[in-house]
Each structure stands twice: as structure tokens, then as C-alpha cells.
Amino acid sequence: MVKILLSGCCGKMGTVISNLINKYEDLKIVGGIDKNSSNKDYPIFSSPKDCNIDFDVLLDFSRAEALKGLVDLCKDKNKPIVLCTTGYSAEDLNLINETSKVIPVFKSANMSVGINLLNIIARKVAPILYENFDIEIIEKHHNQKVDAPSGTALLLADSIKNSLKDETHYKFGREGIMKREKNEIGIHAIRGGSIVGDHDIIFAGEGEVIELSHKAISRDVFAVGALKSCRFMAPITTPGLYNMEDVLGLDF
Secondary structure, eight states: OEEEEEETTTSHHHHHHHHHGGGOTTEEEEEEEOSSOOOOSSOEESSGGGOOSOOSEEEEOSOGGGHHHHHHHHHHHTOOEEEOOOOOOHHHHHHHHHHTTTSEEEEOSOOOHHHHHHHHHHHHHHHHHGGGEEEEEEEEEOTTOOSSSOHHHHHHHHHHHHHOSSOOEEEEOOOSSOOOOTTEEEEEEEEOTTOOEEEEEEEEESSOEEEEEEEEOOTHHHHHHHHHHHHHHTTOOSOEEEOHHHHHTOOO
């Protein structure tokens, strides 16, 4: 039985995971961390410092500002951590990289199988299309999402950018009178209603347009990926930085 400590247990994704966990006989949430309180069938701690229970892996679906406390807890307990939060600063990313030298760290901007397949496809086709196609990314999320652009949009953009031989830069939205530069990768954020998460990669050429799209219909897809990641990470003792491609074996 894999014992999970769930950070952000009272949030939207924490609630989805708490409701879904009963479908997994080999996984159990033994405790939660959240500043808010809620009726759960496990104890909830207001801070990582207060956590006094045994766990196999920490799953985080909270906010970036919680990172240091969660990392300190996992380093103290020598336990792996699964980071599903987005909106990290450069300082946060450096902390994550340094922590991965001490304990196993999983980090992904998106937990769905589909997005990770899309990511692989994008970085495969981008070098082929770049010379004759402009690249734009559009992401859409609900009106309560606090970070923009989404971590997934940046994940896709980074994969595309790193796959290209030419130097490119990001253009976050457009305003005023300006002409698009060839070496731009446009990234645009839309916020509204209850959109779970839509991502479109547009390759716009002369006389033709190629679009790669993913739409999340339910938050369950992210919960399933997160729980798969917990199962994968729990037995790992070797420090390192792991991602969804490791979990899913998507190496092509």
C-alpha cells in the first residue's frame, strides 16, 4: 500500500483526488496539508511543520509559495515528492533542481497522458515545420486560475524552443502596432468560466495551417496521472528529477 500525503487537499484538485482514491486498492491518502479545513477521512495539517504521520510519497497540488516547506519536510523524512503545481519562479525552479540532487523529485506542468503525448509530437514536428511556419500557442482556463500563461503552455513552448536549432523568443500576447517577427513563439492566455484546460499549438504557413489540440473535459484526467506518478515514485530512492514521460515510458 502506497501511503500518500496530499498537499492542497482542500483545493479543487485535492478534492478530485480524495474522491477518486477509493478506486485504487494499492493507494491511500493518509493525511493532507492545507490552510483551509474540510471534512476528509484523513487528518489535515495546516503546515508541513505540523505533519507527524508516516508517508511514502508527498503529492502537491497547492501553490508555488508552499514549495520550500514541502521540500524541507521531504528532505527531513527522505521521501520522494510529486510536484503538480505551476507558477514557479526562477528561484523556485532552482530549489527544485537542487532538491533533486538529494531526494527523488517528480515535476510536471500537466499530468494528463494526452498532453504529454502532444508535447512529444510538438517537439518532433517543430524542427520540420519551423522554416515555413509561424508557431503560436493558445491556452484557455477557468476564471479562478492564478498563473498565466499556464504551466502547460510553457511546457509545450519550452519543448518546441529547445527542439529548434534557430534562436527563438517568446511573445506573450500582442498589443499595439507591430509586425510579427519570424523567431517569435507566440503564447496567449484566455481566462473564463469553468474551462478545465484547453491547449492549441498552431503552425501557420502560407496557404495551410496545422493545429495540434488537447482539451481536458474533466479534472479526473489530471488526478489519474498524479496517482500513477505517486505509484511510480514511491519506491524510488535514487535522487533525480523525474517527469510524466518517465512514468508513462514515453520515449520516442
